[in-house]
Amino acid sequence: MPTNRQILLDNRPQGEATVANFKLVSTETPPLADGQVLVRHHYLSLDPYMRGRMNDSKSYAASQALGEVMIGGTVGEVVESRSAKFQPGDQVVGMGGWQEYAVVDAAQPGALRKVDTTHIPLSYYLGAVGMPGVTAWYGLVKIIDPKPGETVVVSAATGAVGSALGALAKARGCRAVGIAGGAEKCKYAVEELGFDACIDYRQHKDMYSLAKALKDVCPKGIDGYFENVGGMVLDAVLLRMNAFGRIALCGMIAGYDGQPLPMSNPALLLINRIRLEGFIVSEHMEVWPDALKELGTLVAQGKLRPRETVAQGIASAPEAFMGLLKGRNFGKQLVKLI
Amino acid sequence: MPTNRQILLDNRPQGEATVANFKLVSTETPPLADGQVLVRHHYLSLDPYMRGRMNDSKSYAASQALGEVMIGGTVGEVVESRSAKFQPGDQVVGMGGWQEYAVVDAAQPGALRKVDTTHIPLSYYLGAVGMPGVTAWYGLVKIIDPKPGETVVVSAATGAVGSALGALAKARGCRAVGIAGGAEKCKYAVEELGFDACIDYRQHKDMYSLAKALKDVCPKGIDGYFENVGGMVLDAVLLRMNAFGRIALCGMIAGYDGQPLPMSNPALLLINRIRLEGFIVSEHMEVWPDALKELGTLVAQGKLRPRETVAQGIASAPEAFMGLLKGRNFGKQLVKLI
Numbered sequence: 141m142p143t144n145r146q147i148l149l150d151n152r153p154q155g156e157a158t159v160a161n162f163k164l165v166s167t168e169t170p171p172l173a174d175g176q177v178l179v180r181h182h183y184l185s186l187d188p189y190m191r192g193r194m195n196d197s198k199s200y201a202a203s204q205a206l207g208e209v210m211i212g213g214t215v216g217e218v219v220e221s222r223s224a225k226f227q228p229g230d231q232v233v234g235m236g237g238w239q240e241y242a243v244v245d246a247a248q249p250g251a252l253r254k255v256d257t258t259h260i261p262l263s264y265y266l267g268a269v270g271m272p273g274v275t276a277w278y279g280l281v282k283i284i285d286p287k288p289g290e291t292v293v294v295s296a297a298t299g300a301v302g303s304a305l306g307a308l309a310k311a312r313g314c315r316a317v318g319i320a321g322g323a324e325k326c327k328y329a330v331e332e333l334g335f336d337a338c339i340d341y342r343q344h345k346d347m348y349s350l351a352k353a354l355k356d357v358c359p360k361g362i363d364g365y366f367e368n369v370g371g372m373v374l375d376a377v378l379l380r381m382n383a384f385g386r387i388a389l390c391g392m393i394a395g396y397d398g399q400p401l402p403m404s405n406p407a408l409l410l411i412n413r414i415r416l417e418g419f420i421v422s423e424h425m426e427v428w429p430d431a432l433k434e435l436g437t438l439v440a441q442g443k444l445r446p447r448e449t450v451a452q453g454i455a456s457a458p459e460a461f462m463g464l465l466k467g468r469n470f471g472k473q474l475v476k477l478i
Numbered sequence: 479m480p481t482n483r484q485i486l487l488d489n490r491p492q493g494e495a496t497v498a499n500f501k502l503v504s505t506e507t508p509p510l511a512d513g514q515v516l517v518r519h520h521y522l523s524l525d526p527y528m529r530g531r532m533n534d535s536k537s538y539a540a541s542q543a544l545g546e547v548m549i550g551g552t553v554g555e556v557v558e559s560r561s562a563k564f565q566p567g568d569q570v571v572g573m574g575g576w577q578e579y580a581v582v583d584a585a586q587p588g589a590l591r592k593v594d595t596t597h598i599p600l601s602y603y604l605g606a607v608g609m610p611g612v613t614a615w616y617g618l619v620k621i622i623d624p625k626p627g628e629t630v631v632v633s634a635a636t637g638a639v640g641s642a643l644g645a646l647a648k649a650r651g652c653r654a655v656g657i658a659g660g661a662e663k664c665k666y667a668v669e670e671l672g673f674d675a676c677i678d679y680r681q682h683k684d685m686y687s688l689a690k691a692l693k694d695v696c697p698k699g700i701d702g703y704f705e706n707v708g709g710m711v712l713d714a715v716l717l718r719m720n721a722f723g724r725i726a727l728c729g730m731i732a733g734y735d736g737q738p739l740p741m742s743n744p745a746l747l748l749i750n751r752i753r754l755e756g757f758i759v760s761e762h763m764e765v766w767p768d769a770l771k772e773l774g775t776l777v778a779q780g781k782l783r784p785r786e787t788v789a790q791g792i793a794s795a796p797e798a799f800m801g802l803l804k805g806r807n808f809g810k811q812l813v814k815l816i
Contacts, residue, residue, distance in 0.1 A: 192749075370744065370745065374744070389744075389747055389748045390748070391748070392744065392745045392748055395745055400742060400743035400744075400745055401744075401745070402740040402741060402742050402743070402744070403740060403741040403744040404738060404740050405738035405740070406708065406712070406727075406730065406738075406739075406740070406741040406744075407708065407730045407733055407738055407739070409727055409754065409756045410727045410728070410729070410730055410756035411530075411756070412756065413755075413756045413757055413758065413761070414754075414755070414756050415753070415754070415755045415756075416747065416752075416753070416754045416755075417751075417752070417753045417754070418747045418748035418749070418750065418751045418752050418753075419751055420751065423751070
């Protein structure tokens with residue numbers, strides 16, 4: 141059996157997460173038991189939710205146990221199978237974790253899913269046509285539920301979730317406005333992702349300045365907001381929300397390290413009769429088939445052209461993850477493992 | 479025609495509202511035109527929403543114009559009528575404003591409604607069986623939508639809205655927990671209003687202390703929260719909300735004067751997948767008949783026994799309103815005008 145390099149969570153962050161929280165180890169993959177398959181991972185997905193798992197405190201999911209392989213979505217190829225459901229050569233998506241190989245119990249519902257790479261590159265199943273895409277779909281369709289002509293704003297607009305959000309909003313006849321960090325990302329959001337406008341939040345020193353910029357590109361106000369970051373960006377958007385606006389609260393990455401970031405003026409939620417809803421997509425498996433179908437079609441039609449930042453080799457995963465938390469990635473952050 | 483004493487908004491608050499923002503004037507009531515009725519007000523309702531109207535800034539309703547009679551709910555008796563719909567002696571509820579008499583166009587939909595005082599005192603139509611009661615009903619039934627056995631918490635528990643919320647929650651088999659200011663109010667909440675427990679927030683210096691007290695009386699966590707005050711109380715409740723909890727955001731009176739009060743840790747809305755919704759009851763007229771029917775039945779059955787604080791005479795209205803904003807009232811704040 142092949143040697144398997146793995147990244148374990150070694151210790152919990154004190155404030156900011158660092159690469160020293162992780163440890164790289166090598167193990168031998170065990171022989172397969174009946175019903176198991178061995179998957180060689182081609183790509184590991186890095187996602188903001190992983191930061192929450194590193195803490196011991198109450199979060200929406202169980203803490204990542206110390207000394208165990210970090211949780212993570214993976215795509216790869218079956219290299220050995222003792223299950224009738226999978227054959228060597230099958231391309232699969234799963235939650236294989238931060239490691240080069242995984243032994244998977246094929247009978248466990250949802251553990252492994254075969255995917256078709258005829259029209260869609262394998263790595264996209266970790267992004268636009270995977271969990272991040274479905275996350276955008278759920279927040280837009282089930283929470284924001286926009287009417288044609290409404291204005292929908294998303295933060296972290298060029299990320300895996302934001303990219304999908306923009307394409308899904310445009311497909312519904314909405315005005316789609318992004319917020320991102322840096323001129324290059326904003327240019328990409330408009331020219332490649334189809335956003336009607338994108339604001340570089342780094343050009344604004346406070347929420348009032350950012351709110352004024354939002355006013356210029358959202359002349360009819362903001363009807364729906366998909367929140368990935370929190371902090372000043374959320375404060376600014378709240379100043380421009382229309383009456384009966386909807387906010388899908390998906391992430392607050394700006395506050396993941398250290399002290400909680402406050403919301404400056406929650407009374408705006410009352411004044412504008414906002415509906416705000418926090419969600420995590422893994423609790424809404426019932427929407428995945430519909431969502432993946434629409435996302436796959438948008439990709440196949442060239443209406444959703446996601447960008448990827450790819451780190452090479454399992455050993456690079458911790459550093460790449462730090463970059464994701466700082467917004468240094470551009471589009472979907474992946475680690476290539478082959 | 480009788481002399482009519484009125485309270486006008488004379489100037490807008492700079493920070494805290496004061497009695498100097500108001501002016502008392504006397505006018506003659508004009509002769510009635512065809513279709514009009516003259517109502518003599520018995521009671522004026524004082525409500526927190528009025529504070530928002532005093533500002534010039536964007537709020538959920540139009541600003542109160544300077545130099546005009548302050549807006550307000552009233553109950554009274556028709557003393558003269560040139561409409562076939564009303565006779566002298568009819569008892570009516572309306573939005574007559576801070577004045578002793580009002581000339582009302584009887585044909586205007588919803589302007590004036592006859593009420594029956596056989597089983598329900600006239601003043602209750604401004605409280606438990608009026609706008610505050612329907613406010614509680616909407617937030618509980620349409621937003622919190624609790625299941626039997628769930629725990630529902632309300633701030634300002636002995637106020638007009640809070641009292642009704644408690645009775646409505648108990649009628650649905652919930653555990654009802656109040657938060658109020660002072661031992662006397664808490665005793666009343668439990669002994670007279672039927673709350674299972676009530677916490678005196680004034681005994682707690684910060685949100686952590688208040689959250690610990692909430693834990694003691696909400697051993698299964700908090701499933702629904704009806705928010706009237708904001709600030710530290712909201713922060714504390716958020717620390718104890720269960721996954722998939724619902725928050726009906728009705729008022730944030732703690733921040734009505736001066737600077738906005740922040741929400742300390744909005745990430746809790748995500749972590750616990752909370753749904754939060756701001757509302758104002760006047761935008762949901764469709765629920766009023768059902769709500770008033772249930773509230774009237776609860777009052778008639780003695781299951782909702784609201785308390786009133788009654789100021790005497792129109793000249794006392796500004797001072798009584800300051801008391802309401804400071805929480806010096808006990809139960810529904812009224813001004814008796816006869």
